[in-house]
Amino acid sequence: MPSWSLKVSATFITLFVLAGSFDYARGHVKNPNAPLQPPVADKPAAASAAPTASAAPSVGPLFTLRPGQRPATITPGPRLTLAPGVVSATLPPISFTHTS
């Protein structure tokens, strides 16, 4: 038997086993009967600590100005004026939106 045929056969067997075990492992990701069950890493301490209320809750500024930056000034827009013939309806105002 030529040397190359033995090598090709052995390589083919190994690759066949590799593909087969890869396919098996992909189909059986978790094996509850696996002999090794490594301990799961501990959860972070901050996540397990119970939240505590502060004595005087305060809300910080929504944004901060950079040095040298002036606060923006808000100018009121033009008022809406209805035409003389237009009358406002007595229906209740729309207070919800509908999503489907």
Next chain:
Amino acid sequence: MDPQLAIWIVARATGVAAYIALCLSILSGIALRTSVLDFLAKNRALRSLHDFMTWVWIPLGFGHIAALLLDKTAQITPLDLVVPFQVSYAPVAIGLGTLSLDLVVLITVSSWLRRRMNDRLWRWIHRSSYLVFVTMFVHALMSGTDFSSPLISSVSWSAALGIGLLAASRIVFGRLPE
């Protein structure tokens, strides 16, 4: 697919394939010097296969080790690849894998340096291949996630049986001289 999941699957698949490649390497090596199979003693193709299989199992073994190093659940550190029996959760099962890795690296390197080595020393180092197989097999048995699969288990046990039979015949009927 989650990268950690992919790494875990690669670790399992390469572990089984590396085991089979090493079994083929050991089988071809034992067959060369067993008196029962004396007709194979001068078989150059078998000798060539024995040498060639090194280049098949090395990438697979490297893939198995690299994947386990990257797997966060396995918690294997680079030191665990060299020093056996120090992993916190399964020291014996994983330590046997480390031991077989250390020995197989020693055997492979000594084979590459054979011409520069004392022949008697090289032969004793090479005979530790039996120990490599035993430690590797027990490592697979104790820690192999897929060893409970009938198909993978039958392939693994068949390879082990083949090596066991050849090793026993070599002990009973003797080995061929160099």
